[in-house]
Every structure is written in C-alpha cells, then in structure tokens.
Amino acid sequence: MTRHTDTPAAASLPVRVVEVSAVRRLSPHMVRVTFGGRALADFTYDGPDQQVKLYFPRPGQTTPVLPEPGADGDPMRWYGAFQAIPEDERPWMRSYTVRAHDPASGTIDIDFVLHEGEGHGPATRWARSARSGDVLGMFGPSAYFAEPVPLGTADWMLLAGDESALPAIGTIVEALPAGARAVVYVEVWDAAEEQRFDSAGELTVHWLHRAASAAGAPPLVDAVRAAVFPPGSVFAWLGGEAGAVRALRRHLVGERGLDRRSVHFTGYWRRSLTQDDAPTETDLAEARERLADQDTA
Template identity: 40%
Template structure:
C-alpha cells in the first residue's frame, strides 16, 4: 500500500471545553438493549464533527442534583463538600443544530452508573456533559473503509456509515448480543454490513469480530480501518490487519472503549 499522503492525513480539531447542564426531552428504545436519550438546553457552540468524538457524561449519586464544576488546568474541579460524580465517555449519536437537540445512545447492560441512569431516565431529568475536547476528521479520500466494533462503538460506527458519501465502499462488522439488537442505517455509501451475535455469551468473551474479519476478502486499494469496543478485541484486530493483511499502520485507528473485567477503562481517541 502507498504511504500516507497529505490528502489522506486525518485532521485534528480542538474545541472549547465547556460544561453543559441539559434537559432530557425524549427517551426511545432503539433496540431492547439500546436506549436513545435526546437532550436540549445549553448547546450554543456545541460541535462534534468527528464520527468518534466523545463527550464526558457526569452521573452524581442517585437522589442528588448535578453540580457544575469549574474547568481548571487539571480538568473538572470540585469543592471538598461535593462528591466527585462518576464519569463516562459517550459518542454523540447525532446533533441537530437547528432543533438544538443532542442524541446519546446508551447500552442497557444492567450495571454501572451510566447504564443505571439511562435505565430510569425520564423526560424532565437533567444530565451534565462536558466536551468534546477535540475531533479527529478522517477525509473521504480512501478507496474503502473497514469499520468494526461491539455495541459500545455502534454510535461511532453508525455515524461513519451514515456520513460517508455516495460511492464510498464500506465493510462493517458489528457484534451484538442477538438479532433483535441489529440496527439499520440510511447511507449513500456502498455498504457491506455483517452482524455477528454472541447469543447470550458475555460481551468481551468471544472472538467473533476477529474471526469474521479474517474470513473477509477486502476490496482493492487503500483502506482505512476504524476498530472500537473491548480493548483486547481492538488490539487483536489491529494486529491481524498489520501482521497478516499488510495494512499500513497509519491507516488504522483501534480504540479501546472498555476492558473486560476493568470498570471505566478507556483509551482516548
């Protein structure tokens, strides 16, 4: 494969870091285990142009009101009498600027502060978010694109599928629990989408994504790969692409959104 050219170099954008206290205006179950929360409120200047951008969502203890901290040189700063809330990273599913509505999809996996909050979320509740701090923009200048990940990566994968232009070739492999968790996407791109199902096996304990990618015949030309989800899976797919498929390393982004057995493990984009 050819070396990385300027036309294909990803662009990094920085954004002003702001805390925003938003109101829940809609709650929809996209699938039995994926809940979409629509938020509105202080979204002036909000921008998330990268398909894998992530915001910080803050989850205080149940029954307590969100506290809006000051952003200092070391991040969010809290006074001694305020307990620091749990924080999780989420990719905005979409931002409708004219309607001033931000959509975030939550996996309802039954534990953790974010899933627990989403399971009881109702219109009128509030959610504090911060960011995104920056964006990585991958230009539509490649011959084809490989996308792979589990449920936690679905918002990022879906955005990329939907945002790529007509004529772009996309090969996507997405792991979900069962057929009821499959989503379909409106896209002008030439999409080849494969879902693989755990069928009750715990997330992070299978090699379904890697095994499926090993069996794929890739399109010709230079491809860009975005792999995200459980950290060990992302690393194994990256190794396969570089070691067995002669993928140029600069053409791969492998993100660990979570690590099996480790709460709140996340490798930044």
C-alpha cells in the same frame, strides 16, 4: 492522529449541564436519549465519531457537582478541580459518542448500551430509568480528544466493533459521500439488536451474533480474520472491547500489512473492569501505541 497544541479560549471550554427531553428504546439493549436545553445552543458538531464526557450524579444528587470552567479556559486545571471533589460527591465520568445533532431544535442524541447483570455501572443504571427533566454534566466536544475520521482518503473503509461502537459506526456510515465504499462488521447479542443504517455510500454490513456462537464467545475477531478484503487501499476504524480491538489492530497491521497510521482504534470498555478502575499494563501499552502513531503522523 491529529495533534492539538493550541489552547482554546476560556469561553470555548465546553462544560455544560444538559437536560433530557426524550427517551426512546431502540432495541432490548439500546436506548436513545435526547438532550436539550440552553446549554446546547452553541454546541458544534464537526463530523462523525464526536465524543463527549458525561457526568452522572451520585446517589442523593439530582444535578452532578462540577467545577466552574474558570477564566483561563484550561481543561487540565478544570480536570484537576474535578478530581479534587470528594469521591462520594464526585460524579461518575463516562465517554459517549454524539449519535446525532439537530441544530434547529438545539438537541443531541446519545445512545446507551444497557448491560445485563448485577455488575452494570452507573451509566446503565441511569439510562434504564432516564426520563424527561433529568440532567447530566457534559464536557465536549473538544479538540483535546477529537480525532477526525478521514472520509474518502482510501479506496474503501473497514468498520468493525461491538454494540458499544454502534453509535460511532452509525455516524461514520451516514457521513459517507456517494460512491464511497465501506465494509462493516458489528457484533451484537442477536438479531433484535441490529440497526438500520442510512448512507449515501455503498455498504456491506455483516451482523455477528454472540448468542449463536459457541458458548456466547465474541465472534468479531474471527470474522475479520477470515474475511476476504476488497482490493485497493483501506482505512480501518475499530471500536469496542479493548482486548478485541487490540487483537484486530495487530491482525491488520501485523498480518494484513496495513500501515498503522491507517488504523484508528478505540477500546470503549475493558472486560471485568470499568472506567473507574486503574489502567492495566495492557492499557498503558495501548497508550504507548497511540503515542507512537502520533510521532509518525
């Protein structure tokens, strides 16, 4: 994991308001939103798996309420000011992967998973009705939460995740150089949610369908556990539901013998919880594992 100890200049604090320029349905449960506007003129895309924070307006708002970046360029001061906004006015914050960046048009694409049921969150509600002219707040990309994906440092890559990881997986496989090898496991509901990847690398993609598994149980962990891995060194990238990601990482490190520094893992969501909920003891344990990785990097 890359440690960033420098403090960016004030002008580089990447706080912006972005505007929807197009919306396209990719599958029954995935929508791609294209954002543009003058605020993206200086947007920099430094490689695959780049994340941004999106800020969704509260009911009755058309534009999210956000603090000014400030003259000192201090992200912690900015975040403190954000937290000080009254809760009923403070935008909902969610993390998303930049799926594509088009410098010529000054636009970026972000893919949203459309969750079913009454309990879906503000991002799903917003994405279901998004249209041209809608605006969101954005923070990033930023060195403070960037972790470059090392391409070509191992004999092959293992990529494993659910639909929430699809945007990041897509950016990684599309960045693979010719001759690079990747084995990909993606868990989605059914075949209608599968996507096509364009890559110069050599891909082996396994689509896993929850609808076909027993009682709709998540099949990702079992599939990776049962897999016969290619020979050679491996770098693993894991993303998706936090519990499944932790189980996969512990399998790879504890049972397969991978060096923990060669396993990148991100829990995008927590079963029965949202990003607004307080971290659980399991979340804190994951944070401690990340810090341990930093200390040995």
